[in-house]
Structures are given as C-alpha cells and as structure tokens.
Amino acid sequence: MPTVIVNNKPIEIGASEKLNCIQAAERAGDQIPSYCWHHDLSVVASCRMCLVEVGDKKPDGTIVMQPKLLPGCQTPVKDGTVIISNSEKVLAAQKGTLEFLLLNHPLDCPVCDQAGECGLQDFSYKYGRGYSRLQEPKNIKPDKDHIGDQITLFTDRCIMCTRCVRFTREISGTAELQVISRGTHEEIDIFPGDPCNNKLAGNVVDLCPVGALCSKDFLYKQRVWWLKSKNSVCPGCSTGCSITVDQNEDVLYRLKPRENPAAQGSFMCDEGRFGWKYVQSDRRLTSPIARSKGETIAQDWESVLASLETAVKATATQKTGQFAVVISPWATVEEAYLLAKFARKANPNAKLALGNVRVDGEDDLYPKDVHGKPALPTKFTIRAEKCPNRQGVEAVLSHFAGGVVAFLTILDQIQKGEVDSLYVLGGDPEGWIRDEDLATLDKLKLLVVQDLLASPASAKAQFVLPGSAWAEKEGTFINHKGLAQAIHRGLRGPEGSRPDGRILFELLGRGGLFHAASLRQEIAKEIPALAAIGAGDLGEHGVLLSSAKTEVGSSPVVMA
C-alpha cells in the first residue's frame, strides 16, 4: 500500500486512490486550511491558503524536500510523499495569506449570516493575527441583491475563491456567475438581466466559504450557533439527497445538503432546499377526528384510535365489499410495514396498495450545455418521481400482498363497489388524490385518512389522524437506486399531531415505544428483500439493498 507521511505520521492510502495533499492530511487527522478547493470542482489553486512543504522519501530513506511551498490542493500524493503542514515556513505563509484575505474583508461578523460557520473566522482564529495592519480605508463594493431570486451577494465579504463561478460552470452548467473587473476591484457578478436562478443555485450559498453569498430564505432568520442539526433525507424526489435539518425550538430554518457519495454527492436542488415550507404550514392537521354522519364525535387520540380499530375490525365480518389500505410512497419503510401488519391483523383479506406516485415531467440532468440540454457526464439529477420512498413501500407491499397494486386500481374498484372501506396513509404535500377522483370517495362506507395537511379528502373522512412530516419522525427511505437511508427526528410536529410510526404502533397494540432501529431489525428478518437494513443503524451514508439497481438516471417506472 502506498504510504504518505504527513507531519511525521505515516498513513496508508488505497493503491488506486488519487488524493491531493489536503485529502491525505485529512486522513492523518491534520487539517490543511483551504478556501478555493472543493473536491467536486476543478482545481484553481488561487486562494493560496493551502501552501505546504512537500517532499519525497527515497527508497534509501532520505527525504528530499522541494524548495518552494506548493499548494496542497494542486499537488497529488503518491507512495513516499512527505507533507509538512505545521512548520514555521508554512505557518508564516498561512498567516500572510490570511492577512491578505482579511485586508478588505469587512468586520461585520455580528450581522453576517455566515458567522459561526465561516471559514474565514475559523482559520483566522487558528492561523491569523489578531489585528489588521491596514491603515487605509477598505475597498467598498456594492451589495448585489439582484444576483438571484434565492441568493444575494454581499460583495465586499467575497474572497474571490470562485467556487460559485466554477459550480455554475461545471455542475449546473448554466454559467450565470462570473468575475468582473480586475485585481483588488474584482467582483462576482451576473450578466445584466440574467440572474442565477438555475435549479441548483442554492448550492453556491453552501459553497461560499464566507458570508458573501447568502440565502434570501435564511437571511437574518437565525444565528447558526442556535441551530441544531439532524441528519435526514430530502423527500422531494427519488434521488434521496442526504441532508441536514437545521432547527431551533421546533422551528425549521433550513435544509443543507450532507455529503454522501452513495446518494447524490455534495449538493441538493432548490426544489428540495426550499420546498419544505409545508412542514410549517397553517394547513397542518393538528387534531385527531372521529366523525359519524358528518358530525365530529371525538377529538382525543385515545377514543379516536379505539373507535378506529373497532371500525376497521368490523370490515372483516362484512359480507360485501372489501377493506383496502393505501400506503403513500412518502411513508417510511417502518410505517408501511406497521400499517400492512395492522391491516392484515384487523382484516386478513385487506387489500394493500401503493399510493399515488407523483411524476413531474422527466428527470432533470445536470450539467446543462449552452443549449440547455444535459451534457455528459451527469453530475446531478433531479428526478421526475417526486416521492422519497416508492421502492421501500413497494418492497413491503410485495412481501405482504405478493405484488404492487396501484392506487388507481383501488379507485376503480371503489367505483365498481368492490372496495367500500379505505385507509389512506398520505404524506405527499401536494395531496394523494386528483380533484376529479374526489367524488369517488363518497361511495365509501369507511374512510380513514392519516395525513399531514388538511385536504378535501380529509374533510370527508370518518377518521382523520394527523401524522407528521419527514423532518419530525424517524424511519427509512429507499431511493431510486435502492439506497436505504435513515431519517431522524429533527423537530417536534405541531401540537396534536403524532409521528405516524407511533400512531400505527399504538393501533397494533404493541408495547413500548416506536424505535426505528429495532423495527428495521424486525423488518429485515421478515422481509428478505430488505435484509440489508438488518443492522438497525444505517450509518451516515445508508445501506445499499442487495437487489439495488445500479443504473443511474433511468426514468422511474410509473405504476398505473
């Protein structure tokens, strides 16, 4: 195995691994500060923060160092590479570069959104000097609010790392951002009238190592040190981007992509990033309801659940009609499993079906070329299938029902009178039924709606169970290629609602608390297709199902 020596510590790297000095040092637990370098973008080596001493250890044991400092980002390591990142010479260079970077940087940390998670703050604290030697006025550059619908630019905070420019050129391919002017007067800007509004634009805010590019949605909403982060998965489409949910006092403030090479890479799209607002919508269901002949008869969980159980059990003894359960592809694997169990326990003949799989156009592949057509190689895909867990729910349905029945089939059967009782587990913020099909529901004798938002369907239901959004519960989502990832409970739902898993747990009459990891072990034992999640803990990057499809970018199969 090739060995690299970082500050006298030998570390082994993979034989075919292509690492630069920054990555090799990271393996050794040493951080080499850098701004312009990002592993998903091209190397420009322009910030000059990562200068290190580099040398070679010869087979006879002698070490020959190169006379000048080299940028760690640009210098690949191989067997015998020696990296020194803590010598006097290196520290002097870092101190010098930081002084230059801070020279014209405004001292507005107290009002800057980035404060607390700022590369400039962190490295200044670690490597910089405590005061500025600049006596002259700093450069003042105009703020650019017009740079995008979702992003704003505080131009004078910019340190010209050009990560944002490279992102729009290399990942989104839309190339809206550019550098204008020269030397110290340089600014990031757009071509007049062509703002940075591509569907991946929000990523430039994350990429910005300082507070220059800010998200208008998050701007001045919260100091980042108050935020608590939980790992989760974006439910916006079947790509299943790994994300963090940042909240404070049960108010969700923002989603950020979490790097996961097994899922999406380092980024996420704006649909997902800003598409969570329904979580805090006024339309959230906040009270369980049991209705009889249009009149509300109960609004507390205990009696609603009790009468629900009785009503569902009653369907087993009916002579005509059938009981059907529809599980939305927004439900977690655990919820699908618990609901299927409950349905079969209450009525062994219960039909199980997959809820509406919302498909919006075609997969949106990035980067784009100059004509707006996808260019190869694909670096990011926004999938047309706008639900997070079709594969997971299908795996459960296939196990319990031997196949997957689509929701439209059930609607058809309701029309024909073959189904007269329906339990729907929703979750899709855009609703689970088309307006023209709403009338069909009137034919039902029993309608149970477990959902997030109030809808015309929930208004018709005999039983309404206010569930929780993905950010408020734990469970498992399985993405388009069969990657099972854990979602964690980032915040509490509105008062009156309950995590769906807990509702189903109680309906099943199980003792104890809903615990996703234990349930995963149980599911893996019972459903062979989901054996891979048997460890309970899926780790940060998730677990690939053994039956996983490896093709990327294929269109989802619409189950009709």
Place this chain on the structure above:
Amino acid sequence: MSTFEPTLLARIGKPDCQLLETYQRDGGYEGFKKALGMAPVDVVNLVKDSGLRGRGGAGFPTGLKWTFLPKDHSGPIYLAINADESEPATFNNRILMEMDPHQVLEGIAISCYAIKSQKAYIYLRYEYGRSYRALKKAIEECYAAGLFGKNIHGSGFDLDVVLHRGAAAYICGEETGLIESLEGKRAWPRIKPPFPAIEGLFRKPTIVNNIETMACVKQILDRGADWFKSMGVPPDPKNPRDAGSYGPKLYCISGHVNKPGCVELPMGVTVRELIDEHGGGVWKGRKAKAVVPGGISMGFLSADELDLPLDFNGPGKAGCLGLGTAAITVIDDQTSMVDVLFNCARFFAHESCGQCTPCREGTAWMHKILTRIRLGEGQLRDLDLLNEVASSMGIIPGTTICGLSDGAAWPIKNAIKKFRSEFEEYIQTGRKSVKPSEALMVAH
C-alpha cells in the same frame, strides 16, 4: 565592439523595409527555404546549438523548450507568438513588427516547421495599431506569394498564421494567461503542470515564443549557430545553471536620457555604455540615480552598479530579478524614488489579474501605503510593512500561480533596500509629492 554590425535591425529604416519585395531582395525567406530542406529535428538542434535563449524576459533556452513537446504527437501542435509587449519601457518587438514584419514571420515559419506545427497564432497587444497593420499586410503578402498556406514550395508543409489582437492587459503576456486569452477566456494564468508544451492552447501541445526570439531564429538559419555563439557572454563556470547569454540583443533605452531608443548590441553590454554611448548620456547634464535594467519588475540598479553587464545573469548579481526584457529606464538624480516606486506599485495594482490572493491584495495594499506616504502621512514603520507585504507576496521561488506577484514585490523590496535613506528622509521631513488640491483625488 565597434566592428559589430546589426543584423536584427539591419533593414530598419531602409525604404519600404516592410514590403515582401524588398525583404526578398535582401535575401529574405532563404532561411525558410533552407529549413524546408532540412529535417525538423535538425532545425531544432541548430537552434539548440546556437544557445538562443528566449527574449521575452525569462531567458529560457528556446531549443530546449521545443524539445519538451511530446514525441510523435498526432497533432495539432500550436505555436503561439507572444507579441503582447506590455512590460513598461519595452518596445523592441514593436520596432521589429512595424518596420520588418517579414523577418518575424520568417522566424515563425521556420519555428513552426521545426516543431511540426501547422498553425501559428500571433497574440498582439491591442495598443500596437501600426504593428497590427504591418503584420496584417505582411501576412497577406506571404499568402499571396505562396510562402504560407498549403504545401509550401512543394515541401508538403502547410502553415497558417493567425494574427490575433488582444484586449490589452499586462497579464496576457504571461504565457498561460496569453493562451487563456487566445481561447477567448479571462486571462487568468493556468496552474502548472501541465506546462503548455504538453497541454496548452485548446488543450494541445503549444510553444509560446517571443517576437524577438523569432527574429533570432531567422538569423540563426541564415548565418548559423556559430555566428550566433560568436558574440555574447559564455556561461559562468561557477554557476552550473547558467546557459550563457549569446547573440545580439535589442536593448531599449528610455527615461532621463538625451537619446532614447532601441539599439542592437551583443549580449553583455554594460549599463553605463548603453547610457553614455547609445543613449546620449543622462539628460540636462544630470547624473543617473537609478536604472531599471529590464522592465520595472526586475528592480533597480543604483548609481554605483552601472558597470554591470546586461546579460541574463548580470542584473541578478546586483539583487535584481534578472535581465527581463532588457529595457533600461534611467532615473536622474532629481527624481524622488518614492514617486518612482509609487508608479511601479500603481502599475502592478492595476495589472494584477486578481486570481491569487497574495498578488491581488498585496499589490493594492502596497499601492495604498505608497499613496499615503506621498500624501505626507507616512511613518517609518511603513517601510518595514512594505517589506513584509512584499515578502508575503513573493518569496523567490514564488508562491503564486504566475510570476507577476514576485515581479510586483521585487522592485519594492529592492528599492527600499537600496534607497532606504531616501525613503526615510522623505517621510521624516514630511515631504509631499501631491499638492493638497490633488490629495483628495488621490486618496479616493
């Protein structure tokens, strides 16, 4: 030295010296014909044997550079000619291009043949309108005469020469900045490796050479490597890295002299000789206080260093960066070095491309400090600060992508070291180079 006959400038000033007709009457394009009869590798070896070093500033051996191209490359290979003569006080390429464009074009044709390139780009600085017109006309003449185009002289060698006008920036003279600019992008120098000889213009192997180098190549083909090696300075035996400085060189003389201009002399002439014999002496009967040996990024020679020979190693012995473009600027004893240095700093702050942090911020900071000193608000500690800023910007060997940062830092360090007492006196006596009425304008 009196026996020296100019060769590069031999035709300058003759009637109609720009025309192909007169050029061919003087034996023009014979060297190219001769080259076409040789194997390309022999042409490379001939240039290598001559000891020709690039005339653009860095002095890299031209023949050696050509051998860095990948062997048996399927092509295309490009030759990019650096005619972005933007170092202040340098105008030798301009004279060649304006007055004897065919000499340059013949050198380009020979070089293309040697490196098996079928396309040459001349990157011309925008300000050179007369050069543009002269070169354009000369290229048209060559196409009409069958000297460029397909199957030249039945040799099977094709050559296209493209004249490209830059949009005027100092950084376009850096070879990878030039390549980026030629590709239509912002002229931000590229990180190396890969060097242009491996991956240059349009990601293909590219050689970047200077205009004067091309004229030298033509003369070497005409007169042979031995002729070229017969003049100049042999390598310093104590310096194993010195490849010697051979051949004729065009020296530009400007600043406070009686007769500024461009003269051709063998390598190794002294600064004093240039000023006194070729520049007509320092003007107004004054004395020289300092001399810039080759473009302002090289630093300064003080009055007692004027007997230094101007070969590739000479200025280095006096703490300058090198020979640079061999464009000397004479500064007389009535001139304030603070003003001179301010001018340097202003130039580099304006021309820094802004890619690397140290250069982008450092050049502007030094400009601000010197502006303040000239407003009479300097302090003695500013001199140390300037020195430290310059050290963070460019520790030789440099810490930035290209050499501009080192070139911007060097004159600052150099001037403060050599003229420190003058700077101190300027600050301590509260002198101002700026009138109070101008101060507001300068400060903002």
